[in-house]
Each structure stands twice: as C-alpha cells, then as structure tokens.
Amino acid sequence: MDYKGSRLDEILKYNAQFVDEKAYEAYITTKNPEKKLVILSCMDTRLTELLPKAMNIKNGDAKIIKNAGATVMHPFGSIIRSIIVAIYEFEAKDVIVVGHHCCGMSNLDSDVLVEKMKQRGIEENIISTLYHAGIDVKKWLHGFESVEEAIKESVESIKNHPLIPKDIRIHGVIMDPYTGKLDVIVNGDH
Ligand SMILES: [Zn+2]
Known part of the structure; x- marks a missing residue:
C-alpha cells in the first residue's frame, strides 16, 4: 500500500506509544538464544511473522539472519560471519537454513x-x-533455478566452512509461505 506521509514519522509515533504503554514487557529476554539456534532465512514479507509462529520461535529463542533467498553468497561474507558469531559468542548448536516455495530469488x-x-x-x-x-x-x-538446490548449497557451504566446528548440526528445510508447512531438505541430525 502506498503511503503519503512519512513512514518514519508513522513508526516513531507508534513507537512512543509502544514504549509508553510498556508493551515491550512481553518481549524481555537475553541475548543468548534460548534454543541455541540460528535460522538463516529469506527476507520475504510473507515469512516475517509466519516463520517464527510456524516454528514456535519466540523472542529470545534464536538468532535469525535474513537476506534475499536465504543464500550464503560468499564464504567470508556477512552471513557466515553472523553464523560464526552466533556459534562462538552465543553458543548456538543448530543452524537451520529455511528457504521457501515461490521465492523471489528463484529465476530472478x-x-x-x-x-x-x-x-x-x-x-x-x-x-x-x-x-x-x-x-x-x-x-x-x-538468483537460483531451484530453491531446494539453493538450500542444499547453503547447507554445504556452512558445513564445509573451515571455521565452523564439526559438532554444529546444519539443517535445510523449505517452507510453504502460505501455510508455514516445513519439508526437510537436509537433516543435520543424521
Ligand atoms: Zn524468498
């Protein structure tokens, strides 16, 4: 929807009320992910609320990294850097790459x-x-031709990274952006 006024002003106005009413109290948690989990997902707007709800991820449960397509573009780019920080600084044990059907990056x-x-x-x-x-x-x-292949490639590049310890479990799943249903592409537990 097109918006005529300033989007920032609109947000700031809402924000003042949010803080004022102490709405934040429901979200207070710590910086260490409770579920020792990192999620790499796509910036797709359909997943913004759907993904955490469909995976039972609450504030404080996981480090969530997003980009266009949930892809690891470079072995020493910002995605791997974030995953490494999550593992060594925040004690993450599982990494889940969550791609999704009808991704804007497929056949871009x-x-x-x-x-x-x-x-x-x-x-x-x-x-x-x-x-x-x-x-x-x-x-x-x-982008990529196949979401499934892109997920496998992302999982592989995390798994084979020289700075990622071998005891980290790396999984790949694909989400239906309408129902939130997950299908497993790579199960890192086995
Ligand atoms: Zn996408």
Missing part, C-alpha cells in the same frame, strides 16, 4: 533488474566499469 532475471537500474538513472558505464573491475553485476544479482 538479473537482465531485467539491471534494465530497471538504468531506468532509475544508473549509467551504463557504471555497470561496465564495475565489470572491468571484476564485478559482474548481473551474475552477482542472479
């Missing part, structure tokens, strides 16, 4: 996306300068 057409950039004022020469500097923007933005 990066050609179309780059065209949209150009329409929004990004000059063609920026794209080509980056390309010559070794950054293929289209490749970088490219």
